[in-house]
Amino acid sequence: MEPIRYFNRHTGTLETEHVYGEAFLRWTYGHPLGALALAALVKRPAFSKWYGHRMNRAASAAKIAPFIARYGLDSTEFAELPEAFANFNEFFYRKLKPAARPIDADISAAVFPADGRHLGFERASAISGVFVKGQRFDLTSLLGDAALAARYADGALVLSRLCPVDYHRFHFPVAGIPGPTHSIGGPLFSVSPLALRQHLSYLWTNKRTLTRLETPNFGTVLLLEIGATCVGTIAQTYRVGSPVAKAAEKGYFAFGGSSTITLFEPGAIRLAADLREHSASYTELYARIGSRIGCAT
Numbered sequence: 001m002e003p004i005r006y007f008n009r010h011t012g013t014l015e016t017e018h019v020y021g022e023a024f025l026r027w028t029y030g031h032p033l034g035a036l037a038l039a040a041l042v043k044r045p046a047f048s049k050w051y052g053h054r055m056n057r058a059a060s061a062a063k064i065a066p067f068i069a070r071y072g073l074d075s076t077e078f079a080e081l082p083e084a085f086a087n088f089n090e091f092f093y094r095k096l097k098p099a100a101r102p103i104d105a106d107i108s109a110a111v112f113p114a115d116g117r118h119l120g121f122e123r124a125s126a127i128s129g130v131f132v133k134g135q136r137f138d139l140t141s142l143l144g145d146a147a148l149a150a151r152y153a154d155g156a157l158v159l160s161r162l163c164p165v166d167y168h169r170f171h172f173p174v175a176g177i178p179g180p181t182h183s184i185g186g187p188l189f190s191v192s193p194l195a196l197r198q199h200l201s202y203l204w205t206n207k208r209t210l211t212r213l214e215t216p217n218f219g220t221v222l223l224l225e226i227g228a229t230c231v232g233t234i235a236q237t238y239r240v241g242s243p244v245a246k247a248a249e250k251g252y253f254a255f256g257g258s259s260t261i262t263l264f265e266p267g268a269i270r271l272a273a274d275l276r277e278h279s280a281s282y283t284e285l286y287a288r289i290g291s292r293i294g295c296a297t
Contacts, residue, residue: 006284060088093252103290117284120275125153135200142204154266176215222263
């Protein structure tokens, strides 16, 4: 399998992803014996629950310092000192200091809901060839609602992929009033490109959550969080019906790589030029929370 390459908005360079658990992922999604293990065990929620339990044990705290060193994380951004975390999971869904993620102040701008690697498309119904040629995006299956999919078919879609090395809290891309979160059950396949190159459908068959955000400038925005292998929890921390500011915290993922999807109504947003440019060649754009997705039309 080819390495995972993405363009970093903040450094202006093309970079290669250092994949956490790469050997296991390549075996699971690229070897016949791995495929058997995937079908029998790895995709099942019980496997992720077991791994999440391991990351909640006090002994897992010993993994924190080596993880920070290996992946070059900046601990000065953390709201707490690394040694304050009781286990690896607490470290994994850590909070950051507010100054660590400046928020685009333009009232017409929407911002990325998570640190990660992003793909943005002007028409959700026209997405094809993501990660590998021939694969088309199934919006109806993603939303579990044909009428809702038809409403957003010509709207913009932004896929934000979080790696295990990323900050794992997700935020609101714009200000508004959020409704309740609806859960859609499913298995827990990996959402790494190493897996999505085999089956893009993991994005719309995995366990996921859906929230509607009513906004003054962007209409009704759909916010989805996608579970994945070893993601033991998708936790929502916002209050239903209470107004939220742009970039306010919505929730967090417990251990594992995961993704969010943001869907806009047709004509509601013009995506940022660099997001459109790199997505057109299926190169993910790395950007952090608070960095601009695009502007209201």
